[in-house]
Amino acid sequence: MSVYPLPVSQVIDASTSASERGTFLEKLHGWVVTVDHKRLGVLYILYSTFFLLVAGAEALMIRIQLAYPHNHVLSAQVYNRFFTMHGTTMVFMVGMPFLFGFANYIVPLQIGARDMAFPRLNALSFWLTAFGGFLLYYSFLGGAGLYGMGNAPDVGWFAYAPLTERSFSPGHATDYWALALIVSGFGTLGTAINIIATIVSMRCKGMTLMRMPLFTWLLLIVSMLTLVTITPLTAAQFMLLIDRYLGGHFFDTQAGGSSLIWIHFFWIFGHPEVYVLVLPAFAIANEIIPVFCRKAIFGYPAMVAASVCIMFVSLSVWAHHMFTVGMTSVSNAFFTLSTMLVGVPTGIKIFNWIATLWGGRIRFTTPMLFCIGFLFQFLIAGLTGIMLSVSPWDWQLHNSYFVIAHFHYVLVGAIVFCIFAGIYYWYPKATGRLMSETLGKWHFWLFVIGFHITFDTMHFLGLLGMPRSIYTYQPDRGWNFLNLVVSVGGLIQGIAVLIFAYNFIVSYWRGEVAGDDPWDAWTLEWTTSSPPPVYNFEEEPEVHSRRPLWDLKHPDDPDWEYES
Amino acid sequence: MSSIPVSHPVRTVEWHLPSKRRVGMAALIVGESAIFTIFVVAYVFYMGKSLSGPTPAQVLEVPILATICLLSSSLTILRAEKAIEADRMRSFTVWLGATIALGTAFLTGTAFEWKKLIYQDGLTVSTNLFGTTFYSLVGLHATHVVVGLSLLTSIFIFSLCGWVDSRQSERFGVVALYWHFVDAVWIVVFTVVYLIGR
Numbered sequence: 001m002s003v004y005p006l007p008v009s010q011v012i013d014a015s016t017s018a019s020e021r022g023t024f025l026e027k028l029h030g031w032v033v034t035v036d037h038k039r040l041g042v043l044y045i046l047y048s049t050f051f052l053l054v055a056g057a058e059a060l061m062i063r064i065q066l067a068y069p070h071n072h073v074l075s076a077q078v079y080n081r082f083f084t085m086h087g088t089t090m091v092f093m094v095g096m097p098f099l100f101g102f103a104n105y106i107v108p109l110q111i112g113a114r115d116m117a118f119p120r121l122n123a124l125s126f127w128l129t130a131f132g133g134f135l136l137y138y139s140f141l142g143g144a145g146l147y148g149m150g151n152a153p154d155v156g157w158f159a160y161a162p163l164t165e166r167s168f169s170p171g172h173a174t175d176y177w178a179l180a181l182i183v184s185g186f187g188t189l190g191t192a193i194n195i196i197a198t199i200v201s202m203r204c205k206g207m208t209l210m211r212m213p214l215f216t217w218l219l220l221i222v223s224m225l226t227l228v229t230i231t232p233l234t235a236a237q238f239m240l241l242i243d244r245y246l247g248g249h250f251f252d253t254q255a256g257g258s259s260l261i262w263i264h265f266f267w268i269f270g271h272p273e274v275y276v277l278v279l280p281a282f283a284i285a286n287e288i289i290p291v292f293c294r295k296a297i298f299g300y301p302a303m304v305a306a307s308v309c310i311m312f313v314s315l316s317v318w319a320h321h322m323f324t325v326g327m328t329s330v331s332n333a334f335f336t337l338s339t340m341l342v343g344v345p346t347g348i349k350i351f352n353w354i355a356t357l358w359g360g361r362i363r364f365t366t367p368m369l370f371c372i373g374f375l376f377q378f379l380i381a382g383l384t385g386i387m388l389s390v391s392p393w394d395w396q397l398h399n400s401y402f403v404i405a406h407f408h409y410v411l412v413g414a415i416v417f418c419i420f421a422g423i424y425y426w427y428p429k430a431t432g433r434l435m436s437e438t439l440g441k442w443h444f445w446l447f448v449i450g451f452h453i454t455f456d457t458m459h460f461l462g463l464l465g466m467p468r469s470i471y472t473y474q475p476d477r478g479w480n481f482l483n484l485v486v487s488v489g490g491l492i493q494g495i496a497v498l499i500f501a502y503n504f505i506v507s508y509w510r511g512e513v514a515g516d517d518p519w520d521a522w523t524l525e526w527t528t529s530s531p532p533p534v535y536n537f538e539e540e541p542e543v544h545s546r547r548p549l550w551d552l553k554h555p556d557d558p559d560w561e562y563e564s
Numbered sequence: 565m566s567s568i569p570v571s572h573p574v575r576t577v578e579w580h581l582p583s584k585r586r587v588g589m590a591a592l593i594v595g596e597s598a599i600f601t602i603f604v605v606a607y608v609f610y611m612g613k614s615l616s617g618p619t620p621a622q623v624l625e626v627p628i629l630a631t632i633c634l635l636s637s638s639l640t641i642l643r644a645e646k647a648i649e650a651d652r653m654r655s656f657t658v659w660l661g662a663t664i665a666l667g668t669a670f671l672t673g674t675a676f677e678w679k680k681l682i683y684q685d686g687l688t689v690s691t692n693l694f695g696t697t698f699y700s701l702v703g704l705h706a707t708h709v710v711v712g713l714s715l716l717t718s719i720f721i722f723s724l725c726g727w728v729d730s731r732q733s734e735r736f737g738v739v740a741l742y743w744h745f746v747d748a749v750w751i752v753v754f755t756v757v758y759l760i761g762r
């Protein structure tokens with residue numbers, strides 16, 4: 001695809017490449033003991049793809065149960081476990097590891113470094129995260145001790161107190177939930193520290209802060225936000241375990257404890273967490289949209305400033321999850337306004353992306369299609385978010401399917417779409433082969449159709465009064481047809497994801513050979529070979545503009561002449 | 565086999581970046597501060613809300629001696645930092661040993677305080693909200709002191725074996741940063757628990 005004869009750093013000695021030699025066991029051992037940021041990035045991606053399929057299957061079971069009134073596929077108890085596990089898995093075992101996987105792989109390459117700042121901490125963080133995920137799923141076997149069937153946490157992903165106290169949740173299921181998230185939380189904290197140190201201290205010569213690719217910028221911001229976001233949850237879960245194991249009274253309403261303070265602690269984590277997940281999605285879109293419309297990103301400084309604003313404002317909006325717990329009017333007004341305020345920098349970003357598209361020569365490849373889907377859906381998600389930020393409106397619709405539809409528009413319509421875009425975009429860099437465009441387009445169109453059938457319809461179910469977390473409903477409520485439609489849409493998305501999984505696996509052997517720079521892109525990761533050698537760059541690069549590879553390809557018209 | 569010739573003859577830039585170890589430790593401290601903030605908020609939120617005794621005013625004594633020990637250990641570790649930077653290794657070992665002794669004295673103070681609270685006053689984690697929040701917050705801080713002391717003690721042993729010299733001064737500086745953080749947190753905990761909360 002590339003028209004330019006690229007001066008690309010080659011593997012010094014191809015025969016020493018670790019993937020080329022050794023028996024299967026030696027290769028496996030190599031992957032387990034690796035401290036290479038690229039391999040750890042791939043491990044993160046594989047780990048979260050696995051859990052994406054698991055949690056997706058749980059969502060489908062939920063939808064099959066709700067397809068008809070009085071359905072009996074899942075019992076009430078199993079239903080509660082499934083929606084708890086679906087939510088917990090998607091946030092902690094899919095969303096965050098996906099985004100940290102991208103960060104691990106891409107950030108050192110984009111800043112011209114040979115590895116992360118602390119490679120061994122990086123490996124430790126991954127294995128802690130992975131251990132947390134498998135510990136959570138072990139609860140299906142071990143959650144009820146030796147009673148036979150086992151169980152899983154059934155307290156909802158937000159685990160409101162006092163339901164989680166010993167007296168209301170006997171057995172160990174809730175302990176698995178808390179311990180798994182504490183362990184993977186330490187992994188997340190380690191990765192966040194690592195990314196910050198890498199970006200601050202490992203940039204190659206000439207890469208000033210305002211020359212960093214926007215992906216790297218946003219990951220720096222996300223990691224700083226993660227430091228103060230994941231830790232309150234860890235603290236609150238320690239309190240929960242103190243209650244459950246040492247007889248403490250933090251959330252024990254019988255002894256003067258407060259269930260309200262858990263809700264505060266949880267959402268002090270929970271709302272910035274949304275931005276921890278969505279900012280990397282923005283970061284991916286920031287890389288893909290300019291490359292596929294052949295223009296530099298519009299308003300680079302505004303993009304950076306808007307992201308920093310989002311980081312700060314997102315720390316002061318958490319109680320918009322709590323309008324119905326009975327706060328004072330002042331609190332309601334404050335959190336309504338701060339929630340509306342966070343829409344401003346987000347709106348700036350949407351304008352900038354559209355301005356980047358404007359007048360560009362757009363190439364509708366699969367990554368670009370997913371990014372355009374993201375732009376459209378994220379706008380709608382933002383608009384329903386503004387609606388829900390108005391507290392009287394929220395009083396009507398709190399805990400209804402309207403809220404479910406809104407946050408799935410963010411989590412699926414924006415984040416999952418960008419994750420898919422990122423996979424199609426960087427897959428050739430990591431494997432040396434392109435994913436199939438034909439299957440990619442099938443994946444995109446089926447997924448986007450299924451997505452809208454499911455989540456557009458859910459808004460109406462919410463407006464008709466269907467509450468969340470119910471395992472069945474009466475046939476005379478007028479929800480029957482819409483619920484069936486939602487379930488059919490879920491099934492279509494499931495088929496689309498299976499096509500993706502097939503494409504993801506088969507392209508590794510059968511995909512078109514990509515070359516070093518298949519998209520004619522501009523950032524440093526495309527200057528090295530695909531896949532990159534363990535040391536990334538033979539010589540440390542030196543950059544003079546935001547698009548170093550553009551400067552290389554166009555020595556007659558380099559960017560650094562225009563950037564101050 | 566050539567590398568990327570991304571070297572334009574236009575401008576040669578001076579290139580200095582901060583130490584990755586210091587940046588990493590600073591990031592860890594930010595994260596840890598958030599954990600402590602949550603525990604402090606819980607302590608303040610539950611002040612005076614216990615349904616039964618004993619109350620802080622009845623049983624808590626202000627640990628002045630232990631506090632002096634811990635805060636002065638920040639000064640001794642500062643001397644140790646200066647010593648290792650100047651490659652005065654005997655002086656380094658002495659000041660490091662003094663820091664460890666002061667930290668241990670602080671922990672001993674906490675141990676006696678807890679022994680009195682548990683055996684004389686009957687206050688445990690499960691007694692009332694004061695017990696739950698007090699042991700959690702002070703215990704969280706004590707855990708950090710233990711972690712810091714383990715780090716310092718291993719450096720002390722390495723130093724006695726003669727494995728430490730001024731080349732490790734940056735790494736030692738990072739550990740010292742953590743120790744300063746542990747001391748600074750104690751000022752907050754001390755103020756909240758023993759001054760405001762009593």
